Amino acid sequence: MQSASRTFFVCVLFLITAVDCSRFGRCQVSQEMTPLLLTVHDAPVPFKGSDGLVHLVYEVWLANISSGEADIQDIDVIGDGAVVQRLDATAVSHRLQPAGLRESSAVLTRGTQSILFLNVILPNGTPIPKQLLHRVKAHYSAAPPGRQEIVESGGATTPDLQPVVRISAPLRGDRYVSADSCCDSTRHMRAAMPINGRVYVAQRYAVDWEQLDVDNRIYAGPREKLESYTIFGKPVYAVADGVVAVAVTGLPEQTPGKYPTNISIEEADGNAIIEDLGGHHFACYAHMQSSSIHLHRGDKVKAGQVIGLVGNSGNSVAPHLHFHVMSSELSLASNGLPYQIDAFKVTGATPGTEAFDEAEEKGTPLAVKAFSPPHVVEDSLPLDQLIISLTPW
Numbered sequence: 047m048q049s050a051s052r053t054f055f056v057c058v059l060f061l062i063t064a065v066d067c068s069r070f071g072r073c074q075v076s077q078e079m080t081p082l083l084l085t086v087h088d089a090p091v092p093f094k095g096s097d098g099l100v101h102l103v104y105e106v107w108l109a110n111i112s113s114g115e116a117d118i119q120d121i122d123v124i125g126d127g128a129v130v131q132r133l134d135a136t137a138v139s140h141r142l143q144p145a146g147l148r149e150s151s152a153v154l155t156r157g158t159q160s161i162l163f164l165n166v167i168l169p170n171g172t173p174i175p176k177q178l179l180h181r182v183k184a185h186y187s188a189a190p191p192g193r194q195e196i197v198e199s200g201g202a203t204t205p206d207l208q209p210v211v212r213i214s215a216p217l218r219g220d221r222y223v224s225a226d227s228c229c230d231s232t233r234h235m236r237a238a239m240p241i242n243g244r245v246y247v248a249q250r251y252a253v254d255w256e257q258l259d260v261d262n263r264i265y266a267g268p269r270e271k272l273e274s275y276t277i278f279g280k281p282v283y284a285v286a287d288g289v290v291a292v293a294v295t296g297l298p299e300q301t302p303g304k305y306p307t308n309i310s311i312e313e314a315d316g317n318a319i320i321e322d323l324g325g326h327h328f329a330c331y332a333h334m335q336s337s338s339i340h341l342h343r344g345d346k347v348k349a350g351q352v353i354g355l356v357g358n359s360g361n362s363v364a365p366h367l368h369f370h371v372m373s374s375e376l377s378l379a380s381n382g383l384p385y386q387i388d389a390f391k392v393t394g395a396t397p398g399t400e401a402f403d404e405a406e407e408k409g410t411p412l413a414v415k416a417f418s419p420p421h422v423v424e425d426s427l428p429l430d431q432l433i434i435s436l437t438p439w
């Protein structure tokens with residue numbers, strides 16, 4: 047390409063991208079240091095939570111390409127030019143985790159990557175943004191004095207408007223707890239796992255369903271006894287018509303109260319069914335009792351069919367049903383997808399994950415806050431630490 051036409055091409059390109067060019071062919075292109083590289087690998091799929099609001103749950107990767115620390119001061123999530131969420135330094139310090147670690151920090155040490163776990167809640171009536179961008183203000187210890195504060199934008203992504211699958215509940219009855227559900231708990235949502243050459247968050251919307259007895263206890267009797275747990279042995283129901291993609295059986299029940307050691311990733315879900323719901327949606331039902339599963343790969347199942355009984359197999363510390371929806375039949379090498387349960391009744395809430403963990407450890411009653419009257423919720427994803435009656439109630 048000749049020099050003149052190359053100059054023209056470059057100028058046109060920058061005009062299109064709104065970078066300043068002079069009128070007579072010589073570009074005045076600004077260059078700015080962007081020591082943090084921002085990337086979104088999996089665009090958020092907007093969904094309605096049981097709070098009635100639309101949530102955008104996703105991760106932004108931050109790579110610190112500098113020779114010193116990057117101390118994040120604040121981050122704005124910008125939707126179509128307007129700030130839709132602001133995270134101050136404290137909020138960032140709770141939501142930013144160095145890749146591969148579980149402890150969060152607002153500081154990226156030199157040459158490292160961290161993952162920002164976001165839960166952007168749109169105010170009622172706010173349209174879903176067509177584009178999301180992230181403006182990050184940080185202090186860089188390696189930059190020259192007076193130039194250590196840098197603001198940059200990046201991580202552009204477009205929300206994925208694929209249909210959210212509508213399902214029925216995987217359990218039936220009262221006083222279920224939606225433990226470690228979306229969107230601010232630090233377990234499933236932050237289970238960013240390096241599998242098959244990339245990082246997946248397959249369990250982004252997983253729930254560990256537990257059940258309370260009439261005295262609001264998770265178990266009554268010896269902690270290590272499976273039958274002490276209210277939920278143990280409850281039927282698990284197919285959430286929609288589908289086909290069995292994976293059926294794992296033959297794994298023993300674990301003794302409640304302690305996590306098993308040396309579990310392979312193939313055995314982590316315990317006795318489990320992965321059901322192909324169609325439309326690239328797969329439901330994972332994990333930790334069931336081996337002898338309760340009589341399905342095999344390729345079997346058709348109908349919505350509401352009993353597919354197994356709640357157990358404590360695999361990587362599990364107490365009997366519960368782990369349930370999530372994802373993009374493939376691989377329980378970990380998949381993108382976690384939101385779903386909406388057709389109807390359920392929220393009768394209360396626990397004081398939070400810490401209180402739940404304590405009740406699970408000690409067998410003491412949870413200080414449940416009852417909702418009067420209960421809220422009947424339709425076509426929504428149950429959020430974290432709610433007390434829920436699942437149809438028919």
Ligand SMILES: [Zn+2]
Nearest residue numbers: 252253254368
């Ligand atoms: Zn789980």
